[in-house]
Amino acid sequence: MRKGLLMVVSGPSGTGKGTVCSELLRETPELAYSISATTRAPREGEVDGKNYYFLTKERFEKIIAEGGFLEYANVYGNYYGTPLAKIEERRAAGQDILLEIDIQGALNVMEKCPDGLFVFLLPPSIEELERRLRGRGSETEESLARRMGSARKEIAIGKRYQYVVVNDTVAHAVATIKEIITAEHCRVDRNQHLFEELERE
Amino acid sequence: MRKGLLMVVSGPSGTGKGTVCSELLRETPELAYSISATTRAPREGEVDGKNYYFLTKERFEKIIAEGGFLEYANVYGNYYGTPLAKIEERRAAGQDILLEIDIQGALNVMEKCPDGLFVFLLPPSIEELERRLRGRGSETEESLARRMGSARKEIAIGKRYQYVVVNDTVAHAVATIKEIITAEHCRVDRNQHLFEELERE
Numbered sequence: 377m378r379k380g381l382l383m384v385v386s387g388p389s390g391t392g393k394g395t396v397c398s399e400l401l402r403e404t405p406e407l408a409y410s411i412s413a414t415t416r417a418p419r420e421g422e423v424d425g426k427n428y429y430f431l432t433k434e435r436f437e438k439i440i441a442e443g444g445f446l447e448y449a450n451v452y453g454n455y456y457g458t459p460l461a462k463i464e465e466r467r468a469a470g471q472d473i474l475l476e477i478d479i480q481g482a483l484n485v486m487e488k489c490p491d492g493l494f495v496f497l498l499p500p501s502i503e504e505l506e507r508r509l510r511g512r513g514s515e516t517e518e519s520l521a522r523r524m525g526s527a528r529k530e531i532a533i534g535k536r537y538q539y540v541v542v543n544d545t546v547a548h549a550v551a552t553i554k555e556i557i558t559a560e561h562c563r564v565d566r567n568q569h570l571f572e573e574l575e576r577e
Numbered sequence: 578m579r580k581g582l583l584m585v586v587s588g589p590s591g592t593g594k595g596t597v598c599s600e601l602l603r604e605t606p607e608l609a610y611s612i613s614a615t616t617r618a619p620r621e622g623e624v625d626g627k628n629y630y631f632l633t634k635e636r637f638e639k640i641i642a643e644g645g646f647l648e649y650a651n652v653y654g655n656y657y658g659t660p661l662a663k664i665e666e667r668r669a670a671g672q673d674i675l676l677e678i679d680i681q682g683a684l685n686v687m688e689k690c691p692d693g694l695f696v697f698l699l700p701p702s703i704e705e706l707e708r709r710l711r712g713r714g715s716e717t718e719e720s721l722a723r724r725m726g727s728a729r730k731e732i733a734i735g736k737r738y739q740y741v742v743v744n745d746t747v748a749h750a751v752a753t754i755k756e757i758i759t760a761e762h763c764r765v766d767r768n769q770h771l772f773e774e775l776e777r778e
Contacts, residue, residue, distance in 0.1 A: 537765050564735065574732050
């Protein structure tokens with residue numbers, strides 16, 4: 377059984393990683409989102425192990441203490457986190473996992489999961505990034521300037537990733553990431569079982 | 578300017594690397610075969626620098642002495658070889674180069690060109706490999722047994738490559754190698770210029 381990939385997709389805010397990841401997931405049935413754990417109460421219709429892993433505060437804090445989250449945050453009194461053990465469990469069963477995460481989060485994942493695949497989404501240009509952020513209509517000039525400044529710093533961090541994909545169009549970025557997934561499935565170090573099978577024959 | 582890739586495709590004899598490589602080349606206009614150097618005389622219509630680099634014996638032996646061939650052989654008194662400098666020249670101009678080579682040759686290329694991409698073609702199964710070799714009709718039982726024995730040894734060498742592609746059908750193998758090429762073009766270490774451009778903006 378081939379171990380599933382952990383595809384970590386991130387990029388500066390405004391690069392469109394949300395849109396790219398949801399389209400990627402829609403087109404790639406063998407890929408599944410990583411499932412977060414949370415201490416907030418389930419909402420109507422939410423299923424444990426599908427929408428979230430619903431944990432008690434005590435259980436969550438125990439996992440924090442054990443270093444068991446790829447990342448976690450406390451948002452208005454509720455914890456949210458990405459449990460490494462659950463990801464590894466699904467990968468061991470052959471499932472490819474997609475993790476959409478901000479850049480700081482991705483750097484933590486690099487430490488905890490060095491066999492992850494790190495894809496950095498770039499805007500086609502700085503002007504285009506600014507245009508996209510403006511297009512949201514929710515930014516003041518001040519917050520826009522701050523976001524652009526941090527985007528420039530974040531872009532430099534992209535050099536620590538393995539792959540860079542320019543999000544010129546969503547369709548092109550999605551197609552490229554799918555090709556990266558195929559290529560990674562062909563990596564010799566992920567296919568020792570193929571050699572073993574041929575040697576056994 | 579992004580440096581071109583050196584795609585090295587090899588595999589045990591009978592795996593079909595010749596067919597896969599020529600179809601790959603046909604479908605991928607941005608990829609070009611590596612051009613061999615030879616000391617044999619040009620045949621009618623052969624063009625220097627296109628079909629071969631035609632060299633004198635003295636020139637060829639000088640390049641051998643300088644370690645300038647990825648591989649070379651003397652066939653019935655004529656030298657044939659793959660000149661590293663010419664490949665690097667074309668790669669520097671952005672050209673992706675395809676090198677179809679046997680496994681022993683590929684191991685030499687790994688030493689001389691560690692930034693090459695090494696793709697190992699596998700037969701779908703040992704039975705299928707035997708069936709294909711028999712299909713050639715040119716093997717005696719003895720030479721077949723010898724070939725199968727060396728194929729088994731050669732398959733183990735595949736573990737030293739970066740990518741493994743099962744040649745179940747030519748179309749599938751070609752499509753997969755094309756995806757590997759796209760993915761490799763997205764490697765961060767091949768795209769420093771993208772970051773530099775964004776930083777300059």
